[in-house]
Amino acid sequence: MEENWLRTLYRFANGHKALFIWSIFFSTLSVFAGIVPYVIGARIMTDIIDKQYERHEITWLLVWMLITFLFKTIFHGISTTLSHHAAYNILNDLRNAITNRLMQTSLGVVKRFSSGTIKNTILDRTEGVEIPLAHMIPELSANIFVIIVTVVYLATMDIRLALSALLTIPLASIPLFFLMKNFEQKYQNYMRANNQVNSVMVEYIEGIEVIKTFNQTGTSFRKFSDAVTSFKEYTLNWLQTAWKTQNLIFALLPFTLLGVLPVGIWLYLDHVLTLNQLLLGLLLAIGLGGPLNKLSLFTNDFSAMKQSVLNTQKFLELPLLDFRKKEIGRPLDGSVDVINVNFGYKKNELVLSNINLEIPSKSFFAIVGPSGSGKSTLLQLLNRFWDVQSGKIRVGKVELTELTQQQLNRTISYVTQDSFLFKGTIEDNIKMGKPDATPQEIEAAAHAAMCWDFIEALPQGMKTEVSFGNNHLSGGQQQRISIARAILKDAPIIILDEPTASIDPENERQIQESLLRLARDKTVIMVAHRLSTIKNADQIIVLDNGKIVGAGQHAELLEECAAYQRLWESYTQTEEWHISNH
Numbered sequence: 144m145e146e147n148w149l150r151t152l153y154r155f156a157n158g159h160k161a162l163f164i165w166s167i168f169f170s171t172l173s174v175f176a177g178i179v180p181y182v183i184g185a186r187i188m189t190d191i192i193d194k195q196y197e198r199h200e201i202t203w204l205l206v207w208m209l210i211t212f213l214f215k216t217i218f219h220g221i222s223t224t225l226s227h228h229a230a231y232n233i234l235n236d237l238r239n240a241i242t243n244r245l246m247q248t249s250l251g252v253v254k255r256f257s258s259g260t261i262k263n264t265i266l267d268r269t270e271g272v273e274i275p276l277a278h279m280i281p282e283l284s285a286n287i288f289v290i291i292v293t294v295v296y297l298a299t300m301d302i303r304l305a306l307s308a309l310l311t312i313p314l315a316s317i318p319l320f321f322l323m324k325n326f327e328q329k330y331q332n333y334m335r336a337n338n339q340v341n342s343v344m345v346e347y348i349e350g351i352e353v354i355k356t357f358n359q360t361g362t363s364f365r366k367f368s369d370a371v372t373s374f375k376e377y378t379l380n381w382l383q384t385a386w387k388t389q390n391l392i393f394a395l396l397p398f399t400l401l402g403v404l405p406v407g408i409w410l411y412l413d414h415v416l417t418l419n420q421l422l423l424g425l426l427l428a429i430g431l432g433g434p435l436n437k438l439s440l441f442t443n444d445f446s447a448m449k450q451s452v453l454n455t456q457k458f459l460e461l462p463l464l465d466f467r468k469k470e471i472g473r474p475l476d477g478s479v480d481v482i483n484v485n486f487g488y489k490k491n492e493l494v495l496s497n498i499n500l501e502i503p504s505k506s507f508f509a510i511v512g513p514s515g516s517g518k519s520t521l522l523q524l525l526n527r528f529w530d531v532q533s534g535k536i537r538v539g540k541v542e543l544t545e546l547t548q549q550q551l552n553r554t555i556s557y558v559t560q561d562s563f564l565f566k567g568t569i570e571d572n573i574k575m576g577k578p579d580a581t582p583q584e585i586e587a588a589a590h591a592a593m594c595w596d597f598i599e600a601l602p603q604g605m606k607t608e609v610s611f612g613n614n615h616l617s618g619g620q621q622q623r624i625s626i627a628r629a630i631l632k633d634a635p636i637i638i639l640d641e642p643t644a645s646i647d648p649e650n651e652r653q654i655q656e657s658l659l660r661l662a663r664d665k666t667v668i669m670v671a672h673r674l675s676t677i678k679n680a681d682q683i684i685v686l687d688n689g690k691i692v693g694a695g696q697h698a699e700l701l702e703e704c705a706a707y708q709r710l711w712e713s714y715t716q717t718e719e720w721h722i723s724n725h
């Protein structure tokens with residue numbers, strides 16, 4: 144069930160309560176210190192009018208006005224420092240919570256969002272909570288408190304004077320009502336337009352190579368600039384209408400003299416108030432203007448914060464893959480059993496049907512099949528990126544759903560088609576598989592993945608800085624680094640999705656050898672289009688249209704399986720074509 148957004152916010156703010164309480168305390172001191180100069184001012188004026196003043200006394204009062212003003216500034220500074228500290232901590236927690244949630248939800252759910260939307264939510268939308276939180280909590284509480292105290296104080300002089308100081312509130316409520324009408328809808332539209340700009344921008348940057356290759360710079364840039372322009376127009380339109388109403392509120396709300404001046408003078412003329420009381424009442428009413436104005440600002444902030452929290456909540460409430468929290472059984476070995484598995488990305492559209500596999504521990508298992516036959520999907524199911532629709536998958540005789548996420552991570556190493564390199568050194572990238580690995584272990588993994596030689600040849604060797612999409616390594620070199628990462632992780636099962644796709648034949652042979660060596664200790668499950676890589680596999684299955692249409696070793700399949708024969712034929716033809724073109 145969806146959590147109330149305030150409750151969500153409270154859950155995150157609760158850990159930083161102490162900072163907020165201190166911040167409210169100093170903010171209250173600051174607002175009170177801000178009222179004192181008005182009280183002193185009233186005293187000076189009555190003294191002057193009554194001609195009962197001593198020059199040095201007035202000088203001292205003026206000095207006190209200055210001191211209290213200084214205190215107001217200092218207390219405000221302390222309060223906002225504390226509240227910003229708390230708000231940034233909350234922001235940090237929120238961002239971590241969203242990232243954690245994304246890690247614990249199925250890949251299919253994550254992929255429903257564009258990377259622009261995810262980036263926008265984690266960075267910008269959460270940021271929308273910071274300013275209101277940092278200012279609203281301490282300042283709102285302090286300002287409300289000060290308004291109450293001032294009004295009560297005015298009421299001690301005369302209740303009519305107190306009520307007249309509040310006259311602008313009902314008056315300003317009318318334009319405020321119009322301002323807030325449909326605010327949420329408008330803010331949602333604003334966020335949608337903002338997400339759109341982000342998505343188009345990320346797409347434009349990520350696809351820059353394709354855009355340039357296909358000479359699409361004009362069209363793609365237009366798409367980008369159209370999104371930016373329509374975002375600008377939407378925002379300006381909205382702000383232009385809001386500004387007028389907002390300015391009216393800003394003008395009306397702090398104009399407390401509107402009520403206090405006539406009522407105060409009338410009470411003075413009727414001898415209900417003394418001159419001192421009248422002046423004090425007028426100055427206090429002027430002092431109320433600031434806090435009242437803050438209140439109107441916070442109504443905006445409050446709604447903006449609500450929308451930001453609701454937006455992040457969408458991510459915080461993504462359905463979780465139901466991992467075990469505590470270990471109950473341990474995988475006994477590196478075997479994998481797939482029992483009557485059916486799976487589809489959409490209901491009623493099976494991508495894999497009735498899959499049964501028995502993969503013995505420490506064997507080399509290969510999956511082949513035409514494009515779109517479901518090979519990657521099957522590998523991803525083994526790694527629990529998605530849950531099966533029906534059937535069971537066991538690793539080491541334990542069902543996947545019975546494992547904790549850590550157990551699954553420890554059991555399976557997964558090398559995807561896109562070898563993703565994180566920003567950092569090559570060593571950092573390999574070490575991700577085992578953060579506490581020794582240099583010797585890293586070197587051994589690099590040797591096993593056939594990447595040691597080229598890394599050694601780089602001027603900075605293992606310390607060479609790399610990042611995804613921005614390094615001078617070839618596709619094959621990047622792929623070998625990610626294989627080294629998987630080897631170092633030392634999980635009993637290694638899953639590889641076309642690891643040799645971008646590797647030259649010489650390296651392919653070497654990697655093939657290293658994989659065979661690896662399979663002496665581990666289970667290697669691999670998808671390959673280059674059938675030469677998996678010729679020596681202990682078992683090969685052939686997938687076609689989501690079904691297993693053949694299983695056995697290379698020689699057997701060549702004899703018996705028509706689909707494999709077709710694959711082999713087209714593979715050898717392509718290879719011959721490659722050779723004759725060299």
Ligand SMILES: Nc1ncnc2c1ncn2[C@@H]1O[C@H](COP(=O)(O)OP(=O)(O)OP(=O)(O)O)[C@@H](O)[C@H]1O
Pocket residue numbers: 251254488494512513514515516517518519520521
């Ligand atoms: N995230 C997804 N959402 C919806 N459909 C998907 C998704 N990923 C893959 N598919 C569909 O599932 C089917 C199997 O795709 P899969 O990537 O598993 O095939 P494959 O055999 O690995 O193909 P290739 O050899 O081209 O990589 C295809 O029809 C594909 O369009």
